[in-house]
Amino acid sequence: MxxxxxxxxxxxxxxxxxxxxxxxxxxxxxxxxxxxxEGEEITAAYExxxxxxxxxxxxxxxxxxxxGQLRWDDxxxxxxxxxxAVETRGIVRYYDNNNFYREPVVNGALEFSGDVASELEAxxxxxxxxxxxxxxxxxxxxxxxxxxxGDEAEFLGAIADFLEGEVDAFPAHETLFLLEPSLVENAxxxxxxxxxxxxxxxxxxxxxxxxxxQPYWGALEEKVYAHLLDADIDAVGFDFVANQEDNxxxxxxxxxxxxxxxxLADGQNTLVEDPEAIRERVDWVYDQVPVTDFETVYLTTxxxxxxxxxxxxxxKLAVLAEAADLAEVKAA
Amino acid sequence: xxxNENKDQxxxxxxxxxxxxxxTVVGSYPKPxxxxxxxxxxxxPDHGFDDDDYQEAKDxxxxxxxxxxxRAGLDVVVDGEMRRNEMVEFFAHRIDGYEFNGPVKVWGHNxxxxxxxxxxxxxxESWLVDEYEFTAAxxxxxxxxxxxxxxxxxxxxxxxxxxxxxxxxxxxADLVNEEIEKLVEAGARYIQIDxxxxxxxxxxxxxxxECLERIVEDIDEEVRIGLHVCYGDYSRIYPEILExxxxxxxxxxxxxxxxxxxxxxxxxxxKDLALGVTDVHVAEVESVEQIEENxxxxxxxxxxxxxxxxxxxxxKLLPREVAYGxxxxxxxxxxxxxxDLDEGNVDVERGAPAPADD
Numbered sequence: 036m037x038x039x040x041x042x043x044x045x046x047x048x049x050x051x052x053x054x055x056x057x058x059x060x061x062x063x064x065x066x067x068x069x070x071x072x073e074g075e076e077i078t079a080a081y082e083x084x085x086x087x088x089x090x091x092x093x094x095x096x097x098x099x100x101x102x103g104q105l106r107w108d109d110x111x112x113x114x115x116x117x118x119x120a121v122e123t124r125g126i127v128r129y130y131d132n133n134n135f136y137r138e139p140v141v142n143g144a145l146e147f148s149g150d151v152a153s154e155l156e157a158x159x160x161x162x163x164x165x166x167x168x169x170x171x172x173x174x175x176x177x178x179x180x181x182x183x184x185g186d187e188a189e190f191l192g193a194i195a196d197f198l199e200g201e202v203d204a205f206p207a208h209e210t211l212f213l214l215e216p217s218l219v220e221n222a223x224x225x226x227x228x229x230x231x232x233x234x235x236x237x238x239x240x241x242x243x244x245x246x247x248x249q250p251y252w253g254a255l256e257e258k259v260y261a262h263l264l265d266a267d268i269d270a271v272g273f274d275f276v277a278n279q280e281d282n283x284x285x286x287x288x289x290x291x292x293x294x295x296x297x298x299l300a301d302g303q304n305t306l307v308e309d310p311e312a313i314r315e316r317v318d319w320v321y322d323q324v325p326v327t328d329f330e331t332v333y334l335t336t337x338x339x340x341x342x343x344x345x346x347x348x349x350x351k352l353a354v355l356a357e358a359a360d361l362a363e364v365k366a367a
Numbered sequence: 368x369x370x371n372e373n374k375d376q377x378x379x380x381x382x383x384x385x386x387x388x389x390x391t392v393v394g395s396y397p398k399p400x401x402x403x404x405x406x407x408x409x410x411x412p413d414h415g416f417d418d419d420d421y422q423e424a425k426d427x428x429x430x431x432x433x434x435x436x437x438r439a440g441l442d443v444v445v446d447g448e449m450r451r452n453e454m455v456e457f458f459a460h461r462i463d464g465y466e467f468n469g470p471v472k473v474w475g476h477n478x479x480x481x482x483x484x485x486x487x488x489x490x491x492e493s494w495l496v497d498e499y500e501f502t503a504a505x506x507x508x509x510x511x512x513x514x515x516x517x518x519x520x521x522x523x524x525x526x527x528x529x530x531x532x533x534x535x536x537x538x539x540a541d542l543v544n545e546e547i548e549k550l551v552e553a554g555a556r557y558i559q560i561d562x563x564x565x566x567x568x569x570x571x572x573x574x575x576x577e578c579l580e581r582i583v584e585d586i587d588e589e590v591r592i593g594l595h596v597c598y599g600d601y602s603r604i605y606p607e608i609l610e611x612x613x614x615x616x617x618x619x620x621x622x623x624x625x626x627x628x629x630x631x632x633x634x635x636x637x638k639d640l641a642l643g644v645t646d647v648h649v650a651e652v653e654s655v656e657q658i659e660e661n662x663x664x665x666x667x668x669x670x671x672x673x674x675x676x677x678x679x680x681x682x683k684l685l686p687r688e689v690a691y692g693x694x695x696x697x698x699x700x701x702x703x704x705x706x707d708l709d710e711g712n713v714d715v716e717r718g719a720p721a722p723a724d725d
Contacts, residue, residue: 051469058476068475108475126474131567133523135474305468305483306527344469344481 038331039317041359042099043092044212044249044272044302045168046339048348049105053084065126068108068137071117071150081106082157089161091349096356099166099210099333102158109136110339111170111214112178114201117150119143120183130220130252132342141190142182145197152204159206167208171215171248172198172234173223188230195234202241210245212272213238214339218263219253219274228262236266245269245331247296251338254281261289272296274337275316286324295329298337300355305347313358314365334359371672373591373614374639376556377443377509384705388662388676389442390698391641393595393617394513394559395681396435396447397690402428425450429498430505439694440702443509443557446502448683454515454561455523456480457494462542464488464528483525484535490542496553503554511557512550513595517543517578518571519564533574540581547582551590559593559617566599572607583612593617593641597680601630609637617641619679621661622648631668633719640669643679644700645693650685652692658700666715671708676701 049057060077061067073081088103107113110129115121116136120143126135151169159165170178172195181190202211213235223231239246248263249272255263263271270292273282276299299316300308313334334355340348378387405424408416432447451457459465459482466485470478495512502510517539521532529535547558560582565575583592594611596604597619608616620627621643631640642665644658653661665674676697682690707713 048472054470054472054476054478058478061476063476065475128567129474133473133564133567303525304527305525341472344471347468 037329039359039362040098040210040331040333041355042097042166042210042212042333042335043101043352043355044214044251044335044339045101045104045166046107046110046341047088047101047103047105048341048343048345050084050087051345053080053087053105056080065123065137068123069106069113069117071148073106085154085157086161089158092352093162095349095352096360097352098164098356098359100158100162100164101166101168101212102154104154104168106154109139110134110341111174111216112136112139114148114151114170114198115139115141115175115179118145118148120145121179124180130216134342136178138180139178140180140182141184141193144183145193147200147204148197149201149204151201152206155208156206159208165206165208166210166212167202167205167242167244168212168214169198169202169238171213171218172238173231174215174217177217177221187227191227191230191234195237198238199241202238205242208242208244210247210333211239211242213246213248215248215250216252216338218250218255218259222256222259225258228259231259232262232266235263235268239266239268245294247272247294247333249296249298249335250274251298252277254278254285257285257288260285264289264292268292270294270296270331270333272298272333272335274298275320276301276337283320283323286326291324291326291329293329294331294333296333296335298335299358300334300336300351302336302338302340302351303342305343307347307350308354310354310357310361313354314361317358317362332362334362369670369672371639373589374672374675376589376591379442379508384702384709386671386705386708388671388674388701388705390676390701391441391443391511392436392445392694393678393681394445394448394511394561395451395683396432396445396449397683397685397687398447398449399428399431399687402449426501429501433502433505433510435691436694437506437508439691440698441508441694443511444502444506445511445513446498446505448513448681450498453479454563455520456482458515458520459524461492461494462488462539463491465524481523481525484521484528486528488535488538488542490545493549494546496549499550499555500553509557510555511559511593512555513559513561514543514546516560516562516564516575516594517582518575519562522564522568536574536578537581540578543578544582544584544586547586547590551586556589557591557593559595560613561595563595563597565596565604569599569603572604576607576611579611579613591615595641595680598622601627605630606634609634613638615639615641615675617643617675617677619643620664621646621679625661625664628664628667635718636668636673639673639675640665641675641677642668644676645678645697647678647680647682647685650689652689652696655696655700655703658697659704662700662704663713663715666713667717670717671705
């Protein structure tokens with residue numbers, strides 16, 4: 036029987052009080068962004084905010100609970116932006132959004148950092164359903180500039196080594212989400228697609244937890260998808276908000292992993308979906324694909340949710356939890 | 368010297384040079400500190416500073432900054448957008464169909480109240496006629512009215528009500544058209560549509576073009592319509608934008624040290640070029656000589672009669688004295704280049720760069 040798991044890809048908006056407090060404590064400029072060695076007051080504000088967003092997920096009834104990645108001022112570039120071997124330069128656009136992050140320039144050897152692991156340690160005190168979140172190696176390499184390794188393949192390899200080391204230090208977690216929007220937005224060319232898949236495989240191998248690779252803002256090119264299926268991962272995610280046809284085509288043509296992640300709620304729009312409508316979309320996906328059964332179906336927003344006002348974000352979480360319950364009941 | 372009637376309607380009486388390089392600003396200007404303080408008092412429920420007090424403060428600030436633009440010598444002035452908070456929020460508050468759900472992140476700890484469109488957008492009260500009439504009364508010089516364009520208003524909102532953003536943008540364009548009709552009725556002759564969102568999604572230039580067709584419908588041709596675009600890869604929208612029904616393109620180029628200038632040389636730039644000649648992201652006032660050099664960059668693209676001189680973008684994030692210094696030096700530089708042009712002392716080759724050998 037299929038298990039329906041409600042979850043999110045993390046990177047939440049800060050609660051409004053924390054937006055205010057942290058603006059005051061940190062400031063508004065580029066050099067005020069998170070450094071990885073924040074002082075006591077800032078750390079305390081983030082701890083309170085983390086506790087709050089974990090509580091919100093528990094109250095909503097989500098099956099997986101993320102840390103929230105509230106400190107990730109640079110969004111998916113965060114793990115590099117706070118790294119010692121990285122210099123942050125100008126503010127650059129975050130994909131095609133009206134959002135910006137500091138360009139991380141890698142100019143030293145990418146040794147172990149432990150920044151994300153320590154966030155997860157703190158979160159693991161508050162939940163037994165922990166889900167870790169990281170940028171996938173291809174996206175992280177794509178968001179950064181390399182001045183150390185000198186070669187695209189070598190840089191991707193170094194990023195994969197780095198992320199593997201980070202995952203290895205994580206506390207126990209149920210699931211690991213690797214977010215890979217760049218696989219869609221800046222699709223790897225011939226040869227690079229295979230290396231991207233190998234890099235993902237390497238990072239995934241560092242954990243015993245289920246690994247979900249979530250591309251978004253569209254569908255993967257078929258070759259990229261085919262290569263991704265070669266990686267030893269448990270689920271691929273599909274952004275059915277941005278694109279239905281090509282995602283279905285990929286599944287119909289190349290099959291799927293035993294588990295699947297369905298991005299069915301819009302992480303970038305305040306329109307709150309009806310849980311029943313989400314459940315119906317799950318049925319619709321089932322009707323379209325040749326697979327008779329998935330072991331686990333993750334129900335999630337298609338993208339990160341920091342784009343949303345806080346109250347709407349809270350509503351979205353409740354919808355996902357309820358949709359998973361509805362699907363479970365129907366399946367039973 | 369050929370003339371350009373649309374531009375020359377803004378030529379001051381008794382202008383000192385034969386050539387005329389119209390000087391203006393994009394729109395926003397740093398708010399005086401006391402205005403921000405007044406806003407805090409107004410928002411403080413425990414304070415007696417009321418609606419009328421805050422209105423008076425905004426009027427005073429609008430007068431002050433309009434006057435500051437005059438002192439800097441600008442040919443066409445703006446009130447520095449003293450009454451506006453943010454370029455989408457301000458308009459969304461005045462359009463039926465929008466609602467606000469709280470702040471969202473732009474970058475770091477910089478947020479804005481990104482509104483949601485929850486039902487069909489409709490024109491309610493006028494957005495800018497009061498602002499225009501006040502500024503026009505406060506100055507003897509022509510006043511430009513910047514309006515956030517429909518494409519940006521659509522793109523930088525959550526769209527809950529329309530099938531897609533394109534449909535929403537067209538409905539908003541009809542509202543902008545209605546507003547411009549009212550502004551023209553009130554005497555406005557220079558309108559600037561701001562479309563910074565086009566830089567994020569350059570492939571949508573056809574949508575912006577269609578929006579502009581709606582915006583200018585039934586608007587007298589004498590009314591000068593500009594389009595401001597900033598911080599993007601211009602090669603992805605040029606030359607397509609030349610088809611847009613506008614008189615002027617206002618472009619940010621100083622920030623990139625004119626590395627994109629060649630984009631506009633081929634094919635020939637057939638509209639007026641409002642060239643960004645001071646960088647609004649550098650808090651140092653460029654010298655008059657430097658700005659003269661920048662102005663001459665524009666002459667590589669268009670002849671003097673098609674050239675307008677302006678900063679890259681709104682200057683509201685600069686310290687006020689720096690903003691003023693940039694305006695004043697910009698005007699001085701423009702007048703110097705005009706005088707040089709009069710005397711035939713400017714030797715700039717215009718047109719397509721020689722093709723590289725390959």
